[in-house]
Amino acid sequence: MSGPSRRAFLAKGALTVAFALSRGAAAQDADVLPALPGDLAKSPLLDSWIGVGDDGQVTVFTGKAELGQGLKTALIQIAAHELAVQPSAVEIVTADTARTPDEGVTAGSHSLQDSGTAILNAAANVRVLLADAAAWHFAIAVDQIDLRDGIAHAADGRTVSYGELVSGLSLHVAAKPNVPRRDGGAKVIGENLARIDIPAKVSGGEAYLQDMRLPGMLHARVVRGPSDGTRLKPADVEAVAAMPGIIQIVRHGRFTAIVADDEWQAVKALHRLQAAGWERAGEPLPTNGMRAAIRSMPARELEIFDYPGPPAPADAHTLQARFSRPCLMHGSIGPSCAIALWEDDSVTVWTHSQGVYPLRRALAELLGLPLERVRCVHVEGAGCYGHNGADDVAADAALAARAVPGQPVRLQWMREQEHGWEPLGSAMIVEMSASLGADRRIVGWQHDLWSNTHNTRPTTAGGLLAGTEMDPPFVPPKPQPIPMPEGGATRNSNPIYALPNARGTFHFVERMPVRVSALRGLGAQMNVFAIESFMDELAHAAGADPVAFRLAHLEDERAREVVQTAADRFGWPMRGRGTGFAFARYKNLASYCAVVMEVRVDRDTGEIQVPRVVAAVDSGEAVNPDGIRNQIEGGIVQSLSWTIREAATFDATHRTGFDWSAYPVLRFPAVPGRIDVHVIDRPKQPFLGAGEAAQGPAAAALANAVAHALGIRLRDMPLSPERIRAAFRPAPAAPRQAAG
Amino acid sequence: MIALSVNGQTHQVDVEPDTPLLYVLRNELALNGAKFGCGLGQCGACTVLLDGKPVFSCLVPVAALGNRKVRTLEGLASPDGKPGPLSIAFEAEQAAQCGYCIAGMIVRAQALLERNNRPTEEEVRAHLAPNLCRCGTHMRILRAVRRAAEMMGGGVRAVAEQKP
Numbered sequence: 001m002s003g004p005s006r007r008a009f010l011a012k013g014a015l016t017v018a019f020a021l022s023r024g025a026a027a028q029d030a031d032v033l034p035a036l037p038g039d040l041a042k043s044p045l046l047d048s049w050i051g052v053g054d055d056g057q058v059t060v061f062t063g064k065a066e067l068g069q070g071l072k073t074a075l076i077q078i079a080a081h082e083l084a085v086q087p088s089a090v091e092i093v094t095a096d097t098a099r100t101p102d103e104g105v106t107a108g109s110h111s112l113q114d115s116g117t118a119i120l121n122a123a124a125n126v127r128v129l130l131a132d133a134a135a136w137h138f139a140i141a142v143d144q145i146d147l148r149d150g151i152a153h154a155a156d157g158r159t160v161s162y163g164e165l166v167s168g169l170s171l172h173v174a175a176k177p178n179v180p181r182r183d184g185g186a187k188v189i190g191e192n193l194a195r196i197d198i199p200a201k202v203s204g205g206e207a208y209l210q211d212m213r214l215p216g217m218l219h220a221r222v223v224r225g226p227s228d229g230t231r232l233k234p235a236d237v238e239a240v241a242a243m244p245g246i247i248q249i250v251r252h253g254r255f256t257a258i259v260a261d262d263e264w265q266a267v268k269a270l271h272r273l274q275a276a277g278w279e280r281a282g283e284p285l286p287t288n289g290m291r292a293a294i295r296s297m298p299a300r301e302l303e304i305f306d307y308p309g310p311p312a313p314a315d316a317h318t319l320q321a322r323f324s325r326p327c328l329m330h331g332s333i334g335p336s337c338a339i340a341l342w343e344d345d346s347v348t349v350w351t352h353s354q355g356v357y358p359l360r361r362a363l364a365e366l367l368g369l370p371l372e373r374v375r376c377v378h379v380e381g382a383g384c385y386g387h388n389g390a391d392d393v394a395a396d397a398a399l400a401a402r403a404v405p406g407q408p409v410r411l412q413w414m415r416e417q418e419h420g421w422e423p424l425g426s427a428m429i430v431e432m433s434a435s436l437g438a439d440r441r442i443v444g445w446q447h448d449l450w451s452n453t454h455n456t457r458p459t460t461a462g463g464l465l466a467g468t469e470m471d472p473p474f475v476p477p478k479p480q481p482i483p484m485p486e487g488g489a490t491r492n493s494n495p496i497y498a499l500p501n502a503r504g505t506f507h508f509v510e511r512m513p514v515r516v517s518a519l520r521g522l523g524a525q526m527n528v529f530a531i532e533s534f535m536d537e538l539a540h541a542a543g544a545d546p547v548a549f550r551l552a553h554l555e556d557e558r559a560r561e562v563v564q565t566a567a568d569r570f571g572w573p574m575r576g577r578g579t580g581f582a583f584a585r586y587k588n589l590a591s592y593c594a595v596v597m598e599v600r601v602d603r604d605t606g607e608i609q610v611p612r613v614v615a616a617v618d619s620g621e622a623v624n625p626d627g628i629r630n631q632i633e634g635g636i637v638q639s640l641s642w643t644i645r646e647a648a649t650f651d652a653t654h655r656t657g658f659d660w661s662a663y664p665v666l667r668f669p670a671v672p673g674r675i676d677v678h679v680i681d682r683p684k685q686p687f688l689g690a691g692e693a694a695q696g697p698a699a700a701a702l703a704n705a706v707a708h709a710l711g712i713r714l715r716d717m718p719l720s721p722e723r724i725r726a727a728f729r730p731a732p733a734a735p736r737q738a739a740g
Numbered sequence: 741m742i743a744l745s746v747n748g749q750t751h752q753v754d755v756e757p758d759t760p761l762l763y764v765l766r767n768e769l770a771l772n773g774a775k776f777g778c779g780l781g782q783c784g785a786c787t788v789l790l791d792g793k794p795v796f797s798c799l800v801p802v803a804a805l806g807n808r809k810v811r812t813l814e815g816l817a818s819p820d821g822k823p824g825p826l827s828i829a830f831e832a833e834q835a836a837q838c839g840y841c842i843a844g845m846i847v848r849a850q851a852l853l854e855r856n857n858r859p860t861e862e863e864v865r866a867h868l869a870p871n872l873c874r875c876g877t878h879m880r881i882l883r884a885v886r887r888a889a890e891m892m893g894g895g896v897r898a899v900a901e902q903k904p
Contacts, residue, residue: 067838068836068837068838068839068840068875069837070837194831194834195834195836197836197839198830198831198834198836198839199831201836201839201842201843202823202826202827202830202831202835202836202839202842202843202846203813203814203817203823203827204771204772204773204812204813204814204843205772206772207772207839208772208775208840210775210776211772213770219767244756262755262756262759262767263763263767264755264756264758264759264760264763265756331874332840332874333775333777333783333785333838333840333841333872333873333874334775334776334777334785334840335776335777380838381838381840382775382777382838382840382874383837383838383840383874383875385874412776414779415777415778415779415780415782415783626834630834630837630877630880631837633876633877633879633880634837634875634876634877635876636876637876637877637878637879638874638875638876640876641876659778659780659782660778660780660782660783660872661780661782665872665874667869667870667872668864668865668866668868668869668871668878668882669865669866669869671865671878671879672879674879675879
């Protein structure tokens with residue numbers, strides 16, 4: 001688990017050596033080459049992606065990270081397929097600043113699109129080189145060569161292994177564009193290959209960063225107030241330093257960490273320092289709810305989209321509605337953790353960050369080290385679902401390790417620290433207005449959106465919690481909106497429907513009352529919730545069936561097929577009371593996903609049960625259909641938890657959702673009865689990420705099903721039992737927006 | 741020194757008596773199965789069996805164990821190293837995403853199926869309620885428990901059978 005040392009890696013020899021020794025120069029060749037697909041454009045050399053050892057062992061290098069989404073297995077499938085080898089003959093090296101290409105952050109459902117596409121094309125290039133080498137070896141034409149299972153077969157029966165062929169071959173060459181895919185032979189892409197990471201996970205193997213035990217490893221805890229914007233009152237640090245097992249209390253400015261021999265001793269010391277009490281360090285938090293605060297703060301108005309069309313006629317029927325989402329937590333089941341080792345004025349950090357390269361830059365600045373003296377190695381942690389505490393804890397561990405050179409330091413946040421300090425998903429408000437013409441079609445559309453930024457991922461020391469605690473502190477970068485077409489808060493605010501006379505405006509609120517950043521899907525879940533709820537409201541006003549109404553405004557053929565497939569598989573025309581439909585194409589660039597949901601709502605308790613869900617998804621060419629189903633099922637359940645249960649809560653001084661009792665999430669008794677996911681495969685079409693496709697449609701399908709069941713439209717998340725009960729028995733003085 | 745029995749073996753550990761069992765399992769005995777999730781008994785990632793009953797190992801001080809026998813995920817495998825039926829079923833159903841919660845899920849489900857290998861669907865869900873999964877793998881986890889129940893000679897019933 002500690003990862004092979006650089007020396008052991010180099011000793012493996014063969015083609016990867018050239019890659020490892022010349023990485024620095026490699027990336028600079030990019031600008032002289034023609035356009036290459038995926039991240040090959042950024043790292044065009046074949047040995048950046050594929051190594052073939054003289055024993056025939058294939059190694060795939062990806063700058064993306066396994067987050068539990070099945071990335072490793074899918075990338076192995078892609079390489080094995082194109083190289084005509086067994087998947088078991090392929091090993092994979094993921095995000096490591098010393099070994100893999102810089103592919104930025106593993107986020108936004110980009111991994112298959114960026115890295116998968118690069119590896120597909122790099123492997124096709126390598127296959128062509130191997131076939132050419134075999135033809136030369138046998139002195140026959142290349143069309144007489146058949147590659148299978150790592151062996152080149154000549155038509156006359158002679159064979160030579162890939163391992164023998166690579167001895168005379170350099171992969172330290174740039175990829176060529178437009179190399180054809182392998183045709184015929186054993187199929188690996190499209191198969192439900194079992195995930196390579198699962199056996200260790202179900203048997204107690206070393207599967208996680210949290211399971212790494214390095215020789216002489218020390219344990220550390222970072223010392224902070226209960227949540228962002230607070231600080232601890234001065235404590236008797238001397239007394240705590242004298243507690244048994246405490247090796248050092250590391251302090252820089254306001255940053256404080258405890259390093260101990262034993263983990264429990266570090267925890268006890270932490271509790272003692274926390275007992276001194278805390279105070280708010282920044283401005284008080286808004287007490288009227290984060291949504292109301294965001295809606296009323298100064299905002300910069302940015303045009304999101306403007307679809308032309310004649311103005312709506314004066315007699316058009318116009319509907320207006322406001323939708324909202326509270327701040328949400330990522331809520332990793334395992335609190336963030338990192339291990340750092342400081343040796344010879346260099347630091348190695350084992351991290352579950354989604355972006356080892358950006359993290360490396362931020363750490364180098366924080367620690368005052370040249371970039372080449374910082375190595376970040378990704379090791380899997382608990383699922384993160386976006387920017388959680390992973391980067392911050394890496395910085396905490398690095399600072400602690402600097403105080404004890406030569407000894408690895410494992411620093412893990414406590415549950416309350418993860419709940420208190422992770423950047424939250426931003427609160428959002430969407431106000432919509434649309435008009436129906438005489439033909440019951442949409443003739444005007446306006447989408448107004450208020451939110452903070454959805455990305456404060458660290459690229460500098462100021463983006464790390466520890467950086468802001470230094471003396472003098474590093475300054476966080478000014479928050480910026482992410483531009484379309486991907487968008488941040490604005491993601492999926494541009495409707496996929498063919499709408500005339502449609503405009504979107506983003507009211508970007510720069511000031512952040514609480515720490516926020518990227519949560520899986522960014523603004524997409526909220527925007528799709530709003531658009532797809534509103535489409536149902538419009539369909540209702542038009543007296544149209546919700547599915548037919550969508551199809552009447554939908555031109556994209558693949559979108560139409562996904563909508564129709566979900567409706568057919570569910571048996572939509574025969575639907576009973578309490579069914580809802582919703583559809584979106586993630587970012588209008590990635591996977592298409594439609595969700596049909598059936599609910600039962602208990603009017604007395606306000607509890608929602610979901611007996612049945614049907615989804616259809618088009619992710620382009622399906623590398624591992626079961627992996628896609630797993631992502632879509634997970635996205636639906638996670639989004640149900642967000643939409644039914646979750647809201648970060650605050651008082652004037654701090655976050656009040658400090659653990660799973662104060663921030664409840666969906667548990668087994670409330671998950672759906674069944675979920676059926678239909679994958680529409682599109683062979684040879686580009687890979688489209690699926691990890692964030694279902695969250696928006698699931699949220700809106702739920703809201704539409706609840707509206708269908710109750711005849712009452714709920715537009716504020718969460719659709720909690722309290723809100724549902726209140727909808728039937730409205731309290732006279734009920735506030736417009738709930739706290740949170 | 742404190743003595744404890746884990747997966748059929750007796751260990752002597754030199755830790756402070758209030759150290760939670762979870763920390764002993766992970767740091768003294770190098771067992772990976774039980775995970776730190778919350779330290780508060782709210783998520784179930786640390787679930788182990790104490791004399792066959794599922795408990796949150798993050799809440800049990802090691803000195804409070806007495807003679808009770810601890811079983812972890814690792815202890816559900818047969819002596820020759822063959823994984824237990826639940827581990828096999830979870831792999832067969834590909835019932836993991838990040839998988840951080842899965843060890844706790846398996847151990848808690850083991851407690852149920854050892855007691856009753858023909859539970860109802862509702863009983864399974866109620867039994868697993870203390871354990872959180874954040875990736876939304878619940879449907880697969882339920883399928884894996886059904887498959888394991890069948891492997892153990894039983895099965896999960898859709899609804900409670902009518903009493904005569």
